[in-house]
Structure formats: C-alpha cells, structure tokens
Amino acid sequence: MTPGLVIFDCDGVLVDTEPTTDRVIAENLTRHGLTIAPHEIHTLFAGGTLKAVGEGAAARGARLPPDWLENAYAEVYAALRAGVNVMPGVLDLIDALEDAGVPMAIASNGPLQKMEISLAASGLWNRFAGRIYSAYDHAPKPDPAMLRHAMQVAGAGPDTTWMIDDMPAGWHAAAAAGCNCFAYVAEGGPARAAGFAATPVTAMSQIAAAFRV
Template sequence: MNGRTGARPELVIFDCDGVLVDSEPISLVRLTENLQRIGVPIDLDTVARRFTGTSMTSIMAHIADDYGVPTPKGFVDAVRADTLRAFDAELTAIAGAAAVLETMRERRCVASSSDPQRLRHALSLTGLLPHFDDHVFSAAMVARGKPFPDLFLYAAGQMGVAPEDCVVIEDSVPGVTAARAAGMPVLGFCGGGHWAHDRAGADLLAAGAVRVFDEFTDLPHLLETWDASSR
C-alpha cells in the first residue's frame, strides 16, 4: 500500500452507530436499564458520556473496575438481544444516508464497535447494507476496540488502502481518538439523536476531528473539497 498524492480520499471508513443508523438513543437506553438491573448505580447521561462508541467488552471492563460489579453470566448476550428487539421496533437510518451512499464516488466500508450480528442486523434493517458490498468490519475482529487504532488499521488493510489515504466518519470521542491513532483524518458527525450537538462538535474537535458536520447530505461537498492539507 503506497500513499497517494491526490486530493480526494481513496477510502471513506464509516462508523455505524450514530453515523449511518440512529441507534445510539435506543442502545444507550437499553444498556443503562440493563446495567441498573444488575446493580450498577449509573444514569443515562453518564452512560452516553462514557460509553458512546465503545465496545461491550471495554464497557464491562470499566464497569467492573469503576463500580465493582462483575459481568453476570449471559449478561452481554441478554443486552444484545434486548437491543436488537428494540431496533426492530424503532431503528431508522440517519436522514440522508441512503441517498448519499447511492451517489458517492469513493470506495467505502464500515468499521464499528458493535458485534457482527448487531452490526449487520442494523444495516440490513435500515436498507444500508448493500451500499457496502459486505465490507463491514467489527471490533470483534481485532484484539482491541476503539479508542485503540486496531479496527481502523484492520479495515484499511482489508481494503488495501494506506491509512493516510482514508478519511473516517465518526460521531464519538473514542472513535475519533482511534482514527487519529491510526494516522487517519476524521470528519466528526454530530447529527445523530444522542448528542447535544454543540457539545458533540466541541468534543469531537477537541479529540482531533478536522471539522464537524450535522447534516449527512453535507458529506459529498466535504469530500469534494477535501485536500491534502486537511490530513
């Protein structure tokens, strides 16, 4: 893989939850209620602030360390099943995502902290999966999830593209941190339903996003005007 000198990115790597599908308001509520059920004294705002964009493995490690509550047998599977049921009833794609993916020229893939079953279910349910030609990568495929760079480096390697020729679309601080650690520039998306948009924009910029946007339909223009100085 050799870096290009062209202006436009060769590969766009999308996070899924909160970027392609508006799943975070659903999954954060389900996670909060299930954590409370096993005795963790935590509220929705804390869960959203600390765990958005983080894998369940990392979340439960933090819960054990910070609250002294070990993961009960079957808990993670129960949370996943509960979340998938809620998705079936409530999940929608981010407004404008399907139309943009239909026309965008750049190669694209998904790199998400979600487990493979949830990830594919969400993309299938919202009709977005065909836009990625099965180029869908989960944190379950690497040793360390976000905020470590492993997943983004794995995705770029599988797609045969150098990290510097990618741009990542992320909505969370762990995701932005992971992409920057992988040597990839990031556009921060704060149009999902789970963030107060002013806070999200400031948080994502502070974590290293090149810029933020809150309308998915702005993405083609951002990619069209991309240049090497943005990297």
C-alpha cells in the same frame, strides 16, 4: 477532493441505535443494582464495547451474573429489531460516493450480529457486504487495527482515507492510523471535537460538499 476510501462508524453515524441501546442497558443495570439513567450510559460508555460497559458497571457496584453479557446483547437485539432510523443525509452521501466510484467500508466497535440487525432494514447491510469490520474480530477503536485492515483490503493509503465517526474513540483511531477524519457532531456541536485531529461536521451534506460528490 476525491477520497480513496471512506470508512463509516455504525452507531450514531449510519443508524441511530444509541438512544435505544442506552435505554435498554440503563434498565438492565438498574435491575442489577446500579441505578443509572440512559444519558449517563451515553456519557460514561459511548463508543465502547458492551463488554467494557459491563466491566465499568461492575466497578461501580452492579452485581452482574456470569451470563450478563450474553443476556444484555439479547435484550439490545430484541429492542433494535423493532426498528431504528437511518441518520439524516447518510443515504444521500452513500449514493453520491457510490456514483463517484469511491470505495467504502464500516469499522465499528459493535458485533457483526448487532450491525446486521440495525443495518438490514435500510439495505445498508447488503450495500456494505464484505466490507464491514467489527471490534469483535479486530482490536476495538481507539486502536487503529480495524482502520488499517480496511485500508489494506481496499488498497488505499492513509493520506486519501477518511474516517467518519461521532465518538472520540474513532477520532483517536483515525489519528493513530494516519488517516483523515470527520467528527460527526450533530449532537453537541463542533466544540465537542475541540482538541482532536478531526474536522467537525454537523450534517452529512458538509461531507459530500468537501468530497465534491
């Protein structure tokens, strides 16, 4: 099976930003009156936008100033600049797809500035240049708009397009766009993707094997 396009989510698929982001936001919200642990941030808000996190936190009693979103992003960016790890096996998968001539793109609910910070050190930002799509320019997943835009730009049909995402928002977006999906569930295992129209995988090597690259 040779795909016509592979679309990667960013956080939790390409780079391991989520532990840092969850910690920073938990500390921030605690200062604003909502005592919450990093794992609760992940459970409640993973896969969404930081704006949605703020809205959800305010609904739970956080007292957020008008400039909260701007300041929260500044805190997250500062922490990410200290360095994040690339997810295991993803560079090998990208190398294999490039060698096979398979087009690739990124579709993330995060802003471009955050992706540039988290992807630059590994060289992934430059490798995907011009094919990085953000929910700050398109409707956020689970809306399929970003995936449809990526397919249109690449000239790929949904039947040969594969999304790789670690969150239900991405799995729903892939289903709504009519494309195929790998649910990357290294954390939580295949049961986490039960009931979704996505193929669960726990290692990037499984995806490479499925693509035969």
